[in-house]
Amino acid sequence: MTDEQLTAEVEAWLAAHWTGAEPHHESFGRDPRSVWLAEVRDAGWAVPRWPAAWHGRDLSDAQGRLVEAAFARAGAPGAGQDRTNLWANTALAHATGEFRRTIVAQLLAGEVGMCLLYSEPGAGSDLAAVRTRADKVEGGWRVTGQKVWTSGAAVADYGMLIARTDWDVPKHRGISFFFLPMKQDGVTVRPLHQITGEAHFNEVFIDGAFVPEDHLLGPLNGGWSVLQTALAYERSVMGDRARGPRSGAGGAKGDLALLALAREAGRLDEPVVRQQVAQAIAWRALNALNTRRAKAELAQGSSSAIMSLGKLAMSRILHEEARVRTMLLRAGSLLEGPEHPRAEDANFLALNAYFTSIGGGTDQIQRNIIGERVLGLPKEPEVDRTVPFREVKAG
Amino acid sequence: MQENEIAALVEPVARLLADRCAEADVRRIMASETGHDADLWRALAGLGVTGLTVDEAAGGLGLGAVELERVLEVAGAALLPAPLLSGAVAAAALAGTGEPLLAALAAGERVAAVAFAGALDWSGGDVRVAGARATGTARFVPDAAVADAILLVTGDGVFLSEPARVVPLPVFDRTRRLADVAFDAPARQVADAAAAARARDVALVALAGEQAGAAQRLLEMTVDYARERHQFGRAIGSFQAVKHMAADLLLESESATSAARDAARQVDEGAPGGEAAVALAAFACADAFVRVAADSIQMHGGIAFTWEHPAHLYLRRARSGAQLYGDSDWWRERYLSALEEQA
Numbered sequence: 001m002t003d004e005q006l007t008a009e010v011e012a013w014l015a016a017h018w019t020g021a022e023p024h025h026e027s028f029g030r031d032p033r034s035v036w037l038a039e040v041r042d043a044g045w046a047v048p049r050w051p052a053a054w055h056g057r058d059l060s061d062a063q064g065r066l067v068e069a070a071f072a073r074a075g076a077p078g079a080g081q082d083r084t085n086l087w088a089n090t091a092l093a094h095a096t097g098e099f100r101r102t103i104v105a106q107l108l109a110g111e112v113g114m115c116l117l118y119s120e121p122g123a124g125s126d127l128a129a130v131r132t133r134a135d136k137v138e139g140g141w142r143v144t145g146q147k148v149w150t151s152g153a154a155v156a157d158y159g160m161l162i163a164r165t166d167w168d169v170p171k172h173r174g175i176s177f178f179f180l181p182m183k184q185d186g187v188t189v190r191p192l193h194q195i196t197g198e199a200h201f202n203e204v205f206i207d208g209a210f211v212p213e214d215h216l217l218g219p220l221n222g223g224w225s226v227l228q229t230a231l232a233y234e235r236s237v238m239g240d241r242a243r244g245p246r247s248g249a250g251g252a253k254g255d256l257a258l259l260a261l262a263r264e265a266g267r268l269d270e271p272v273v274r275q276q277v278a279q280a281i282a283w284r285a286l287n288a289l290n291t292r293r294a295k296a297e298l299a300q301g302s303s304s305a306i307m308s309l310g311k312l313a314m315s316r317i318l319h320e321e322a323r324v325r326t327m328l329l330r331a332g333s334l335l336e337g338p339e340h341p342r343a344e345d346a347n348f349l350a351l352n353a354y355f356t357s358i359g360g361g362t363d364q365i366q367r368n369i370i371g372e373r374v375l376g377l378p379k380e381p382e383v384d385r386t387v388p389f390r391e392v393k394a395g
Numbered sequence: 396m397q398e399n400e401i402a403a404l405v406e407p408v409a410r411l412l413a414d415r416c417a418e419a420d421v422r423r424i425m426a427s428e429t430g431h432d433a434d435l436w437r438a439l440a441g442l443g444v445t446g447l448t449v450d451e452a453a454g455g456l457g458l459g460a461v462e463l464e465r466v467l468e469v470a471g472a473a474l475l476p477a478p479l480l481s482g483a484v485a486a487a488a489l490a491g492t493g494e495p496l497l498a499a500l501a502a503g504e505r506v507a508a509v510a511f512a513g514a515l516d517w518s519g520g521d522v523r524v525a526g527a528r529a530t531g532t533a534r535f536v537p538d539a540a541v542a543d544a545i546l547l548v549t550g551d552g553v554f555l556s557e558p559a560r561v562v563p564l565p566v567f568d569r570t571r572r573l574a575d576v577a578f579d580a581p582a583r584q585v586a587d588a589a590a591a592a593r594a595r596d597v598a599l600v601a602l603a604g605e606q607a608g609a610a611q612r613l614l615e616m617t618v619d620y621a622r623e624r625h626q627f628g629r630a631i632g633s634f635q636a637v638k639h640m641a642a643d644l645l646l647e648s649e650s651a652t653s654a655a656r657d658a659a660r661q662v663d664e665g666a667p668g669g670e671a672a673v674a675l676a677a678f679a680c681a682d683a684f685v686r687v688a689a690d691s692i693q694m695h696g697g698i699a700f701t702w703e704h705p706a707h708l709y710l711r712r713a714r715s716g717a718q719l720y721g722d723s724d725w726w727r728e729r730y731l732s733a734l735e736e737q738a
């Protein structure tokens with residue numbers, strides 16, 4: 001099929017199906033657009049690069065991009081999940097059997113809410129130190145432990161869980177990766193108040209919760225490498241986009257928002273302001289160019305070092321944009337409340353920037369990863385790397 | 396050109412430079428009277444490099460900014476001291492004019508320099524072309540002392556005029572020789588304002604490519620050193636203070652590469668928004684290279700404070716490129732203005 005034919009086919013399909021109505025979507029929990037998303041999935045547009053047997057169309061990366069472009073032009077959601085849907089990609093890569101078939105289909109339509117049960121009070125940057133345990137029982141595992149900072153847990157149907165299944169081997173080798181059903185006795189979710197005033201993340205107490213046999217992803221005790229796949233997806237999405245202002249008070253969106261804000265503040269003729277606005281916009285533009293180049297390199301079949309830079313770059317962008325917004329407002333940034341949407345935005349963004357610089361692996365951990373995996377610099381000595389986990393000091 | 400064709404173009408140049416423009420060669424050429432190695436120039440001509448952007452009709456390869464930028468990445472990595480950037484800009488300025496100079500440039504027989512003047516001047520010179528006469532002095536003109544011809548590129552067009560005086564300057568970066576050029580003679584217009592503007596863009600893109608390539612190479616050298624040098628019983632690259640600097644520098648150098656390549660593409664496509672892309676590359680690549688060069692010295696420690704170590708050669712090149720065609724603050728301002736115009 002030529003590119004033109006493909007674009008024409010997507011456009012024709014959208015013209016026949018998309019009505020333009022998009023219900024409000026909370027970023028967590030079941031997706032209220034799931035009826036539409038199921039249509040997109042069944043038509044093969046959700047994951048066009050995947051095989052036909054898996055809701056896809058076997059398209060090349062470049063053609064997949066054409067599908068996404070057509071959806072973007074129509075303002076319709078749901079395409080391009082083969083690049084962005086962390087849950088579905090992880091399930092397709094590592095789940096097995098009937099469960100794989102059911103869960104992948106549900107995930108593509110947003111029919112199930114998901115959360116990430118990785119971090120624990122004693123295991124944040126050092127995820128291989130998890131102490132939540134999964135013990136083998138008839139037909140599956142019983143899970144006991146505590147997770148924390150779990151975004152979306154309150155409205156989740158499943159959690160992607162890492163838990164220890166062997167205590168007598170070194171820490172990376174005794175972890176398994178599960179889809180834990182959240183709606184059961186034995187799973188208690190308690191919301192945590194965030195610095196933004198919101199409560200998206202939670203503590204999750206797990207006490208003898210049951211995971212069926214076929215909800216194990218990857219080999220038993222092979223969870224560390226499944227986790228790496230999932231983290232890579234998560235980080236690449238975080239490097240590509242982030243939450244914008246919350247006020248909904250209008251004004252320019254995206255790359256040029258700072259320019260519009262500087263004009264609105266009557267400060268666009270100050271050379272120092274112009275320099276700072278230009279530099280912040282430039283960082284965002286450079287990250288987009290890096291992402292584009294990374295995708296082109298991947299499409300040509302070579303690996304791309306640049307892909308791993310996005311999250312670190314995005315973190316700098318978000319902190320800097322919030323700083324520039326604050327600088328523009330001066331003392332105006334001291335206020336909050338609906339009467340003061342610009343201050344609300346600046347302050348919210350200044351706080352929420354940490355979502356990207358801490359969540360999904362901190363900036364420092366990202367620099368370790370870039371230094372070690374991309375540049376090939378040696379790891380730091382790790383005292384606990386080769387010791388059976390049972391003997392590792394905690395606290 | 397497709398990526399594999401570009402690779403095929405660049406690879407022999409990289410090999411030639413590895414062989415004929417190694418650090419020892421760079422130092423020899425730096426120390427020479429003119430800063431120009433005629434043999435090396437002929438060897439580059441043999442690969443078609445001197446005629447890269449010269450029209451095919453005049454014996455060149457007729458390639459665009461995209462290919463030029465990639466060759467300049469390689470040249471920058473090797474700190475090539477040669478009038479390559481000047482020649483490529485001259486060829487762009489003269490494209491389609493059929494000037495006899497073009498064929499001589501392609502063959503590597505003559506060397507051209509380019510003086511930006513008037514509305515396109517960043518250097519504080521005072522050259523004016525009026526009544527078919529050029530007067531005044533162009534400042535900091537690269538390669539002018541070894542050039543057989545000097546093009547005047549102004550906001551109105553491209554001119555040829557015989558310089559009255561070429562005064563070589565004592566320069567901090569001896570891999571890029573500069574001169575003041577005084578004019579007081581008839582000036583012949585050879586191309587229009589559009590050609591002049593394009594020549595300006597090509598100059599910026601080529602310089603950006605040179606900076607990106609140099610930053611990549613220097614970072615590689617620094618990371619290699621951080622893997623090998625041991626202190627406290629471990630490689631210094633295993634210390635996070637060093638490792639994290641390296642990770643940040645990778646973001647800088649990769650961003651520079653993306654910016655330079657995107658600007659080149661937009662110059663060739665004549666895309667709307669090209670103005671902003673060129674301005675972005677101008678300051679992003681200059682700043683990235685300066686930062687990589689400066690931090691690399693820190694990451695090496697005392698060894699990089701010696702004349703014998705190459706790190707300072709890169710820092711010198713970074714500092715010269717960062718002022719040559721306007722500084723980063725100026726280009727950040729142009730970038731924002733271009734975005735305002737687009738918005």
Ligand SMILES: Cc1cc2nc3c(=O)[nH]c(=O)nc-3n(C[C@H](O)[C@H](O)[C@H](O)COP(=O)(O)OP(=O)(O)OC[C@H]3O[C@@H](n4cnc5c(N)ncnc54)[C@H](O)[C@@H]3O)c2cc1C
Pocket residue numbers: 115116117118119120123124125126148149150151152201354355358359360361362363364365368635
């Ligand atoms: C908004 C938000 C949402 C989140 N959502 C989820 C979620 O849904 N699911 C989930 O599982 N987790 C989630 N997290 C948790 C997040 O992944 C962890 O907070 C993060 O990985 C850091 O772990 P920690 O908080 O324990 O900090 P620590 O690991 O204790 O780190 C504290 C400090 O030490 C530094 N540090 C630690 N180790 C090293 C090292 N080796 N080298 C250099 N510096 C180091 C860190 O960079 C940091 O500055 C979320 C966090 C945030 C902020």
